[in-house]
Every structure is written in C-alpha cells, then in structure tokens.
Amino acid sequence: MTIPVDDFILSKSLSLIEKTKRSVAQIDTAVFPTASSEIARKLLSAALDSLGNRVFWEAMSPEALYNTLIHIQGLVAKVEASTSDHISWPLVSYCDHFWKLLLPTGEVQIFYSVLAEHNYSIGSFTNSLRLLLENVLPPPEIDRILGGKQLYCLQIASLEDENLPLYANIGHEFGHALYRDREPQIISIFTAECHDVFMSIYSVLTAKESGLANRRMNRVAWIVRSIATELFCDLVGSILAGPAFLLSLHEMGWGTDQNSWIMKLSPKDSRIRAYPSFAFRLSCVKKFIQLDAFVQTLRQKLDSLRDKDELKKIPTYVTDITENHLADYVSVRPVSEVDAKAIQEAIEKDIPVLKQCLEKFITRCSEEILAPLSSQPEFLPVSGEQVFELIRRLDAEIIPNIIPSTVQEESLLGVPASFATILNASALYRMYVLLTREKDLGSKEINLQIQKVDRLTAKAIEVSYIQREFNRWKVEEGK
C-alpha cells in the first residue's frame, strides 16, 4: 500500500492548526507589557482561523501549509514571551513614548518580547507573518488578515539577564524601523552622497573583470547600503541616549576586532549584511553627541567635590574611548564566494573615500530627517549638570531619579530625571565602579556592587516614569 503522503501531511497540519490556536488563546493577555502585544495575538489568531478555513484547502499545498505552521510557532513564541514577568514595563513604557515621537502617525506600531540571547533585535512581525502566509493563502485574504497594519517586535534581553547597559541600544534598534519608514528620503540622500565612491569602486571592478563588474557592483551597493543603515541607526541611538550609547557601543565591541568592516555576502542580494568597524562607528557617534559641552560641564561639577578624586576621572571614560579608524580593513565573507576577493579589494582601496561619503550621509540624515525631532525635550542633549547630580546620588546609594531644582515645591517633591539622564549617570557610574574596584575584591563582591548600581538605576527608571505620568495627570485634572 502506498501511503497518501499529502493526506497524511494535511491531517497533521490541521491538527497543528488547532493546537496552535489553543496556544494562542491561552496566552495571558493580562501580563502583556503594553497593549500592542494584543494586536500581535489577534493577527495570529486571525491567520490561524483562515488557515483552518476549508475554502482555502483546495489550493493549498499540504507541505507548504505544514511548513508555514511550523514557522508560525516562532511567532507564537514571540507573543508568549511578551510578558511583564520578564520585561520591565517602565522600560517599554518609555520606549513606547519614544516610538510615538519617532513615528508619530500611529500607522507603525510595536510590541515587546524577550530575546534568549543577551542582546536586542527588532523585526517586522507583520512582514514575517505575511511571508509565511504568502505560501498558502491568496493575497486578498492575507491583506484582510493584516489589514494594512505594520507591527514591529522589539526583542529585548529579559529582566533576569541584567541587561541594563544595553538599554542605550534601544534607540539603535528603533532606527531600523525609522529607516524603513523614511526609506525613499534616506535612499535619495544615500545615492547622492555615495555616487562618487560608487563610480570609483565600479572602475576598479571593471578594470579587474568587466564581465562581472555589474553583478559585483550591485552587491557592493547592497553592502554599502547595509553599512549606511547601521550608521543611521547609530545616529538615532546617539540622539536618544547620548554618551550612554557611546559607552554601550564601546562595551559591545569589547573582545572584538575594532578595525574590521565585516561584509557577509548572500545568494540573495537583499540579504547581504555589512557592518562598519567599531572604531569608525565610535568616531561617528562621538561627533553627534555633543560630547565636548557635556564633558566640560560634568568635569566642572565633579571638580567641586571634595575627597572624591576617583569620581573626578569619570569624564575621561568617554573622552578616552579609542576611535582610531586609520587601520581599518575590509573582510568579505564567505571567502569561498566567487565575488568575495574582488569586492574586498575594490572596497578596501576606496575605504577612506567611502568613510567621507558615509559621514556626509549621516550628517545630512541628522539635518534633514532627525533635526525636526530636536525640539522635543526627549531628544535634547543630556545635561552634564543633571548627570552629575545623579552620579552623586548613586555614590550615596540613592536611586538616581531626581534632578536639582530651586523651586520650593519642587525641592520637596523633586523633578523626575529623564530616561536618558538616568541612563547616562548609570553608565558612567557603572564604569567608575568597574574601574576603581579594590584589587583584592572577589567576583562575589564585584557582582554585588554592579548589581546595586543596576537595581538603583532600574528603580529610578520605574519611579521617574510614574512620577511623570502622575504629574501629567495632576495637571490634566487640575489637582
């Protein structure tokens, strides 16, 4: 007897639809960190209802349905992991606020989930779902399910993962969504600023093997575009978190080659990924965070402290970050790729010009795309004076949540510090704790000290958010 494989797979798939529907229905919506997780849950529920609809079975390939369902499990897992048990709701409340400032139309939404790795990642949940459904459902049905929505998922490290130093990277991740939202405008700047370097690279490729030059040039364009995207995202990270983003980026680069431009080729050009060197990224970020003014004020305030010589060194933690990118080189992978060597040589030859073009590109992005945001208080440069006050509080084992005020009522209740100010004070003080540890301290004691800074910061983020919301409510209600 020949087993009717298609029937077998279809039955198994139909059973899997029901199992997945039950999983989605059992997700506890009460613990969603923000309301938008429910949008994701409803989208999955609607997609599963359609997949279970007999009307569509005729045209479906059972194998395709089965594959779709297997991959949908990953999306279900993202929604299941969207829980305030493992996600700091004050953090995502702040994030939601920034998101709405960056993408104010409301057409693009975001929900938050947990990432297993100690890192952050953003992706379009709706695009992922659309790609999966395209294999099994007709386009009008997919459009009906998704309803023109664009929903992103930001995956963050869990609360238990002690991920505070990475909070500053959230702006970078949001940059990816902003890039997508403003893509035509950004690409037009990119094309204009990179035209000369593209011409130069093309001439090198043509000189080497003219028959392959066009294909290779196309891949080079994707590489440079990917690099430009990362730099644009760094720009958004810098605007949201200031020097804390610099410190966070610096920390992410620990133990890695600071001068390597990594370019990963793919059979599908749109999947090519490339990253500029850490040294170049740090150099670009330094230019955009108005470091000089911040450091000068912070240094002046710290100098006024008595008996705190080590604390006075704090500004050097940011000024001394190495950003020497003269020794940068290009690494195209996989080396077995037929185009890898030629592309590597062509880009490497022009890397100084490429850097200049990319610097002009992000300068224009800053002026033309992000400048309108600079009037918002959330995007103002971080104040050295306020960061100083919060460092003083951390040094006294007090949560860094209140900035100085001379107003009588405010001196009693306190003015809540901004998210960026808290992050910066915490990042700098954390560096201070790491660098001034007594040499005979064991791992347990060092861990206790770092954990203390982290929990004081986490509490400050929580209560500053609540105080702002409460103050806003008092004003609205005329209290």
Added chain:
Amino acid sequence: MSVLNKSALEALIRRTDYSEKLIVTPLLSSKQIGPASIDVRLGSSIIVPRRTFVSSHDVTDRKRVEQVEKRLYDRLRLKYHSEFVLHPNQLILAATLEYLSLPATVFCQVASRSSWGRLGLVVATASVVQPGFKGCLTLELANLSDSPITLYPGLLIGQLVFYDIKTEEVKLGQTGDLVTPYKGRYDCPIDAGLPQFFSKDLDDEMTFWGRWKKLISHRDIA
C-alpha cells in the same frame, strides 16, 4: 527621642547633603507628608507565598531554606493600573514604591493607614527601620477580613513615623562617634525581599538550636 513633625520632616527632606538628608522618593504629592508621618505607596514588586508540599518553614536549616525558596514563593512584578486581589487570610510581601534613605540620626516605624485597617488589611508587622537604612521597604500585607481586597500599585497603603535620635543619645560609644549607620542584611533593596536568616551574626545561633532538635529526633528514632 522624639517624633518628627511635618516641619521637621520637610526640613530634613530639603537638606542637600545626602548623609543628612531624609529621602522618601518619589513623593508624588506634598499631601503625603502628614502632621507626624509620611504616607507610602504600594510598589510593583510582590512576593506571594504558596501552599506546597514543603513540610514547614524550618529556618534553622540553612541549606533547605535556600533550596525550597522557588517552591514556596512566586515573585510578581505588577504593572501600574493592574490589580492584585488579596484574598482572606492571605499574606503577601510587597515593596513600597518609595525608596528611603534615613540619616544616621533618624529611625522610623511602619504603620497601617487606618482606612485600610478598617477593611481588615494589616500592613507591616516588622515595623522598625534602622537609622541609615537605604532601600525600599518590604511590607507584610495580610487580609484579616472575610472579603477579598483589590490592591493596585501606587495606592497609599502605609505610613512612616520618624523619630529623631538625639545627638547626646547617639554619642554613646567610648569613641564618641555618631551611631553606626545601618549595615544590615538588606543592601539597598528595591524589590520585596524574602527573609534572610543567615546573613547576620545573631541569626547564626539558629543552627545551634536546629542542630539540637535534629540530634534529639535522630536519637528518638534510634
């Protein structure tokens, strides 16, 4: 030793030197400062003990206490505006929203607010906070009524009464130093904390008492 009144509390809060300053933060309303107390709010960190198959809380058995912790307690982090229902005869541990920093010359006591008391909600049984303490307080909340009580993070739930330790009384030691600031077992906590019986010298004697109990039971079996 005297109870600090409203103007004394406000003066302490307005100090700029963090070693002398009284910190209760965030203070969301100046009305939280009463004639002789400061009202505090329920925070988001809660520990719910659960019924399980562990025989009992035997605090003399250090290893066992650490091992069964996850089986005995659920740690929750409530979102603001989300409810928590405290059922009759249920006890929970909950952190205050406020972070405290007491000067070395001030200690405080935690008390229930009378309105909650009339509903049957008892707040805090371990009510003394030592001078120099820094951190969020862990309140023990128990519902002694016959009806469930719905709680929300942010609700004003308890009050702190502050006492000034007079300088003359503080300079007790032969060296004439001020009272030693709090260096206890809870180091700047922000979450509701479980009891930590073995982190202080005084508690170490519990192994002694527990050891005798175990020796007796072993002998009985033999």
